[in-house]
Amino acid sequence: MIFNKDTAEKTAELLLQINAIKLNPKNPFTWASGWKSPIYCDNRLTLSFPAIRNYIREEFSKNIEKQFGKPDVIAGVATGAIGIGMLVAEYMGLPFVYVRPEPKKHGRQNQVEGFLQKGQNVVVVEDLISTGNSSLLAVQAIKDAGANVKGMVAIFTYGFDIAEENFKNAHVDLYTLSNYQNLLNLAVAKKYITEEEQNALKEWSAAPDSWGIEV
DSSP, rough: OBSSHHHHHHHHHHHTTTEEEEEEETOOOEEETOOOEEEEHHHHHHGOOOHHHHHHHHHHHHHHHHHHOOOOOEEETTTTTTTHHHHHHHTOOOOEEEEEESSSSTTTOSSSSSOOOOOOOOOOOOOEEEESSSHHHHHHHHHHHOOEHHHHHHHEEEEOOHHHHHHHHHHHEEEEEEEEHHHHHHHTTTTTSHHHHHHHHHHHHHHHHTTOOOO
């Protein structure tokens, strides 16, 4: 669920302006999963643009407090959301921790890095949601540490049905600054893509695991 439509449209435009989101239906990208995709999203680029990272930081901060109340801790999902999560924590005057994909193999073997106490209320910051699997593993790690996860916020979601189902089953509320539908609408309106390319992007969104596979 997006926080609100105005934020979703502005965030999409900012991401397109700096090429954090690339749309190329005619020459698709290949994800690590092996899926062919006409879109590639790298929200870490936002950290290199002060005005944009400040906008994201402030939108996250005010909407986190509005939706969840002020938490005790902000957590970032490694590695893509460490930077923006830390900015949000700083802006809100809160402690920050980050969550590794898996526990370290040595030392204290931490998965959650930083000072986190049992019973503390945490909001998790993520940069991008695809299926939601890795994001929800981070949520589980925080719960395993004895803290309470109030919800998750992310810069962008592809809006896959599987992600919605995963978050629903995990009983985790997810809010995003922008999403795939707002991105498509803006990309056509601003002539980043043609209507023909928009159709290809819609087809991919409906069946991302099989799109672009020749049979």
